[in-house]
Amino acid sequence: MTSFPAQARRVHDSTRSPQRRLHALRECTLHCAPYGFRATWHHLIVTARIPRRLTDDLDALVRAVDELQAVRDVVLPRAQEYAAERRREKATGRRIPQTSPPWNSWGWCQIAYCPEPEHHPTTPLATVVQAVFDRHAAGVSVDTHCLACGTERRLPGRGCPVCGVHADGPAARHHGILAAERWQRIWHREPDDGRASLAP
Numbered sequence: 001m002t003s004f005p006a007q008a009r010r011v012h013d014s015t016r017s018p019q020r021r022l023h024a025l026r027e028c029t030l031h032c033a034p035y036g037f038r039a040t041w042h043h044l045i046v047t048a049r050i051p052r053r054l055t056d057d058l059d060a061l062v063r064a065v066d067e068l069q070a071v072r073d074v075v076l077p078r079a080q081e082y083a084a085e086r087r088r089e090k091a092t093g094r095r096i097p098q099t100s101p102p103w104n105s106w107g108w109c110q111i112a113y114c115p116e117p118e119h120h121p122t123t124p125l126a127t128v129v130q131a132v133f134d135r136h137a138a139g140v141s142v143d144t145h146c147l148a149c150g151t152e153r154r155l156p157g158r159g160c161p162v163c164g165v166h167a168d169g170p171a172a173r174h175h176g177i178l179a180a181e182r183w184q185r186i187w188h189r190e191p192d193d194g195r196a197s198l199a200p
């Protein structure tokens, strides 16, 4: 798997076939998926309005990768800062991290994990991730509040009823046949009975 910047350039490259550009977008999403891959992919399809027939709107692929780039710009400095801190800790013999920020324990690509692919925040990815960082820095506990939207958590073990983010991260995977069928529809960018219009 090549790097995010290399794949992002491929998404922008209009000399490539639409399918190859879509494949490069998928690779970018595997690198940077704050909601987990499936929910992040669904978010991009909806907000960038990626049509079922890609040639109907090739700019949609660029809109999608630009949104990923924006959120990566928010996350990367934090991840690098954390990695440097860990190197310093290890150099002093501390094997267990002193701090456990969510982008470490959940993987920085799953900062606001949404187990249900179609239930995720509707605001831009970078806005949501910044909100998670800000609430974390302000000392808000994931045990009492959703870090993404601030909603009070009344039912431990459940995802946020407002924005879909689950504090347990990828451990809260969504299983079942229905989920698999829904994922196939999302993947092929097919409208879902009017509930979520995936095509313009």
Ligand SMILES: [Zn+2]
Pocket (backbone or CB within 6 Å): 146, 147, 148, 149, 150, 151, 160, 161, 162, 163, 164, 165
């Ligand atoms: Zn929430």
